[in-house]
Amino acid sequence: MAALRTLAASKKTLSLALGGARPLAAAAAARGVATTVSLPDLPYDFGALEPAISGEIMQLHHQKHHATYVTNYNKALEQLDAAVSKGDASAVVQLQGAIKFNGGGHVNHSVFWKNLKPISEGGGEPPHGKLGWAIDEHFGSFEALVKKMNAEGAALQGSGWVWLALDKEAKMLSVETTPNQDPLVTKGASMVPLLGIDVWEHAYYLQYKNVRPDYLNNIWKVINWKYAGEVYDNVLA
Secondary structure: OHHHHHHHHHHHHHHHHHOOOOHHHHHHHHOOOOOOOOOOOOOOOHHHHOOOOOHHHHHHHHHHHHHHHHHHHHHHHHHHHHHHHHOOHHHHHHHHHHHHHHHHHHHHHHHHHHOEOOHHHOOOOOOOHHHHHHHHHHHOOHHHHHHHHHHHHHHOOOOEEEEEEEEOOOOEEEEEEEEOOOOHHHHOOOEEEEEEEEOOHHHOHHHHOOOHHHHHHHHHHHEOHHHHHHHHHHHHO
């Protein structure tokens, strides 16, 4: 039973990561009911972020990698429901890794697509308003934030993510990293992702080879700071 309670708690954590856009998922998770997810559409064409990110990378990233996380997460949820119904604690424990990895992959990429925007539509324009002021207050300047995220993203061993995070309780900004597909919520339930940059090789290798710093330098040209600012304002409203 302890294993079943642990899994229920992990599902609630994942529902927090899914955010307010999925209230039914959150409610279902609270009841202990597994809820499947679907691959979101991109808000732009695959090639719209060129030359910063090639259309080939975007298509493979979205249609293959993100789609695989969705498929495997939903499969794990079906297996979880069967295991819970049978009271099979060993199977429940065994599935937690797949649920965390694939569910985290879906959560992280769903944020990542929103964090990007074509240059022709305002991508890369620096943050303004309350978020811009908060960045200056916490990091000294926008340039200092970019330098810090680039350094931490480049230094992250293996695969993972670098985040601009908002602690909604402390009302503080910070730069965080998470390994593999761990979502930011694993750092604490109060942590909200304003900006996440994928530093898995599948996000850049076809274009930048093994030179991750070049990818990090160029992705700022297509960052959607308007979206990050809206999240910041909504959380602190």
